[in-house]
Amino acid sequence: MEDRLxxxxxxxxxxxxxxxxxTGKATRVVEIYNQDETECITIGASGSTRTPEVxxxxxxxxxxxxDKIQLVSKVGVFPIKQRLSDEVASKVIALGVKSFHRxxxxxxxxxxxxxxxxxxxxxxxxxxxxxxxxxxxxxRLGAFGGHSWIVVSNKYTKLQTESGNYHVDFFLPDAxxxxxxxxxxxxxxxxxxxxxxxxxxxxxxxxxxPLTRFHTHVDKIRPLPDGxxxxxxxxxxxxxxAEGELIVASAVITWPGNLCKYRELEWPGEEDFGGYIAYASxxxxxxxxxxxxxxxxxxxxxxxxxxxRTLCEHRCKKVIVMCRKxxxxxxxxxxxxxxxxxxxxxxxxxxxxxxxxxxxxGFDCWSAHCVKTxxxxxxxxxxxxxxxxxxxxxxxxxYYGLMEVLVDEIKRLTNGCAQTKKGKKIxxxxxxxxxxxxxxxxxxxxxxxxxxxxxxxxxxxxxxxxCNGMFVEAQNFGSxxxxxxFVSSVRxxxxxxxxxxxxxxxxxxxxxxxxxxxxxxxxPGARHxxxxxxxxxxxxxxxxxxxxxxxxxxxxQQSRHPLKHYLSECRNEWQAYIRxxxxxxxxxxxxxxxxxPYTEEMVxxxxxxxxxxxxxxxxxxxxxxxxxxx
Ligand SMILES: Cc1cc2nc3c(=O)[nH]c(=O)nc-3n(C[C@H](O)[C@H](O)[C@H](O)COP(=O)(O)OP(=O)(O)OC[C@H]3O[C@@H](n4cnc5c(N)ncnc54)[C@H](O)[C@@H]3O)c2cc1C
Numbered sequence: 001m002e003d004r005l006x007x008x009x010x011x012x013x014x015x016x017x018x019x020x021x022x023t024g025k026a027t028r029v030v031e032i033y034n035q036d037e038t039e040c041i042t043i044g045a046s047g048s049t050r051t052p053e054v055x056x057x058x059x060x061x062x063x064x065x066x067d068k069i070q071l072v073s074k075v076g077v078f079p080i081k082q083r084l085s086d087e088v089a090s091k092v093i094a095l096g097v098k099s100f101h102r103x104x105x106x107x108x109x110x111x112x113x114x115x116x117x118x119x120x121x122x123x124x125x126x127x128x129x130x131x132x133x134x135x136x137x138x139x140r141l142g143a144f145g146g147h148s149w150i151v152v153s154n155k156y157t158k159l160q161t162e163s164g165n166y167h168v169d170f171f172l173p174d175a176x177x178x179x180x181x182x183x184x185x186x187x188x189x190x191x192x193x194x195x196x197x198x199x200x201x202x203x204x205x206x207x208x209x210p211l212t213r214f215h216t217h218v219d220k221i222r223p224l225p226d227g228x229x230x231x232x233x234x235x236x237x238x239x240x241x242a243e244g245e246l247i248v249a250s251a252v253i254t255w256p257g258n259l260c261k262y263r264e265l266e267w268p269g270e271e272d273f274g275g276y277i278a279y280a281s282x283x284x285x286x287x288x289x290x291x292x293x294x295x296x297x298x299x300x301x302x303x304x305x306x307x308x309r310t311l312c313e314h315r316c317k318k319v320i321v322m323c324r325k326x327x328x329x330x331x332x333x334x335x336x337x338x339x340x341x342x343x344x345x346x347x348x349x350x351x352x353x354x355x356x357x358x359x360x361x362g363f364d365c366w367s368a369h370c371v372k373t374x375x376x377x378x379x380x381x382x383x384x385x386x387x388x389x390x391x392x393x394x395x396x397x398x399y400y401g402l403m404e405v406l407v408d409e410i411k412r413l414t415n416g417c418a419q420t421k422k423g424k425k426i427x428x429x430x431x432x433x434x435x436x437x438x439x440x441x442x443x444x445x446x447x448x449x450x451x452x453x454x455x456x457x458x459x460x461x462x463x464x465x466x467c468n469g470m471f472v473e474a475q476n477f478g479s480x481x482x483x484x485x486f487v488s489s490v491r492x493x494x495x496x497x498x499x500x501x502x503x504x505x506x507x508x509x510x511x512x513x514x515x516x517x518x519x520x521x522x523x524p525g526a527r528h529x530x531x532x533x534x535x536x537x538x539x540x541x542x543x544x545x546x547x548x549x550x551x552x553x554x555x556x557q558q559s560r561h562p563l564k565h566y567l568s569e570c571r572n573e574w575q576a577y578i579r580x581x582x583x584x585x586x587x588x589x590x591x592x593x594x595x596x597p598y599t600e601e602m603v604x605x606x607x608x609x610x611x612x613x614x615x616x617x618x619x620x621x622x623x624x625x626x627x628x629x630x
């Protein structure tokens with residue numbers, strides 16, 4: 001229909017997306033056409049916005065000096081030159097601008113992506129969809145899905161956060177939320193095997209297979225002496241005798257993962273213990289050993305939480321979680337909430353929600369070692385050296401006495417007994433060590449990383465590196481899942497490969513981090529990441545694109561996991577565990593069944609209060625702005 005309205009001989013106008021670009025207080029929209037009138041962009045302007053301001057905006061993304069752009073107003077048939085003192089007209093042609101699409105940097109060598117986990121796959125797809133053809137993905141393992149899901153997890157592991165924001169396609173704004181994988185329903189909390197199917201299916205649909213070299217270990221990456229690219233030294237990971245290969249790349253984007261090695265730990269007397277001892281990750285536990293036994297699960301990180309569920313499902317008689325510090329873990333509803341809201345949830349509201357579950361196990365989460373607050377509890381800063389594990393079963397098991405947390409440490413083991421530093425003697429038959437999975441400092445060496453500038457190796461826009469966050473360090477919470485945070489990194493990385501000159505806008509304000517033996521630099525903490533992402537708002541257009549990521553997260557969560565349905569899934573699962581434990585004779589039947597601690601009204605009130613809080617902050621910021629300007 002629209003096509004027929006275009007006069008013969010006059011080209012159709014393409015609307016070019018610029019994100020939200022405005023000058024000061026926008027009260028009207030200005031349409032700007034390129035010189036052939038084949039493209040059009042819109043910006044927000046006020047009544048008094050003058051032409052130089054608009055030329056500056058156009059210049060910032062077409063990269064033509066503002067004095068080379070002449071605005072001509074488009075009124076009737078006669079074009080009228082706009083003078084510097086003129087208020088900008090509502091429709092203008094920008095003479096000197098051939099196209100609003102910025103030409104992207106072209107490269108002589110391939111763009112190399114290291115890692116075929118979630119981050120690497122999304123990066124490959126992002127470049128591919130943007131029209132880049134010369135791409136290579138290098139992966140040490142033999143399949144898509146990454147070390148996290150192929151090696152670290154086991155066949156009982158499930159996604160703890162919701163699947164709505166955990167899918168390879170999640171970062172694509174227009175991709176619908178996935179409900180099916182290889183013909184089966186993509187469950188709300190998929191198992192490891194289903195996640196691996198999801199990765200495989202995404203690779204097939206996006207045709208990543210032909211671009212990926214499996215069993216290829218990257219040994220080191222070094223800039224070529226003439227500055228024309230990078231030498232990527234590789235060798236086959238499945239054949240030590242085979243020769244390595246050198247790949248010359250124009251850009252290297254690395255998603256190496258941070259869950260590399262399990263932390264080792266040994267106690268005196270392990271050989272006398274006589275029971276079963278194993279590390280809790282890397283598929284090293286035979287959970288059949290757990291039935292009817294008392295287990296000490298040592299540590300209190302996200303893997304511990306996952307193991308509480310798995311042990312209870314294997315009819316463990318009692319799980320004693322022993323830890324030096326009791327970290328906080330999240331629960332399903334609160335994970336949903338942070339994944340649903342466009343704005344981050346304040347720590348105070350988060351802890352109010354946490355407490356509903358913590359009441360079941362008689363623990364005041366405000367008193368946790370990781371929470372900093374004031375007398376009025378007007379804020380909550382949570383800092384812990386592990387991500388939030390997300391679980392409901394941990395709390396239900398705690399309520400029924402199937403699980404208990406002991407803040408203590410094992411001093412030594414004797415036959416069937418753990419002696420603790422606080423002087424306890426605990427009879428047990430099983431000990432699982434879950435004291436964390438750590439990053440590999442070797443990765444810094446592989447990258448030749450001397451200083452991480454933002455997320456860029458040695459401040460080079462063509463060499464970004466990224467992993468999912470390992471720790472909690474925040475007062476406001478935007479997601480418990482890697483899904484939403486990867487969206488921004490993937491977009492930012494492609495931006496600077498496309499427009500490397502833009503990196504100079506942020507170089508000076510990016511935080512810097514040097515590697516240390518305790519903390520590899522390729523895995524920075526929140527204090528480094530927050531200012532890095534904030535700095536991206538300085539880059540015209542990129543900042544605007546990133547601003548819509550929150551809305552995208554909200555829309556997808558809403559469509560894939562509507563609150564009512566999500567709550568009923570949580571409730572059903574809660575009751576299913578109670579039924580199963582009763583059937584297996586694991587719990588005291590006379591103890592009253594705890595109702596699921598969350599209702600729709602509660603969650604709605606946290607949604608409303610979070611939104612109100614951000615509206616209040618926005619109003620205060622605008623008031624301050626007004627005071628400053630007049
Ligand atoms: C048990 C478990 C449960 C989890 N649950 C959740 C959850 O519920 N929600 C959530 O959001 N996240 C969860 N995660 C976190 C998970 O790690 C991330 O969500 C995500 O999968 C990380 O992807 P990645 O691409 O950054 O890293 P990885 O999956 O680790 O992939 C990195 C890849 O890079 C390759 N690589 C590294 N170095 C080299 C080299 N030198 N040469 C060649 N290849 C190399 C590795 O082989 C690896 O395959 C969980 C992780 C685990 C282990």
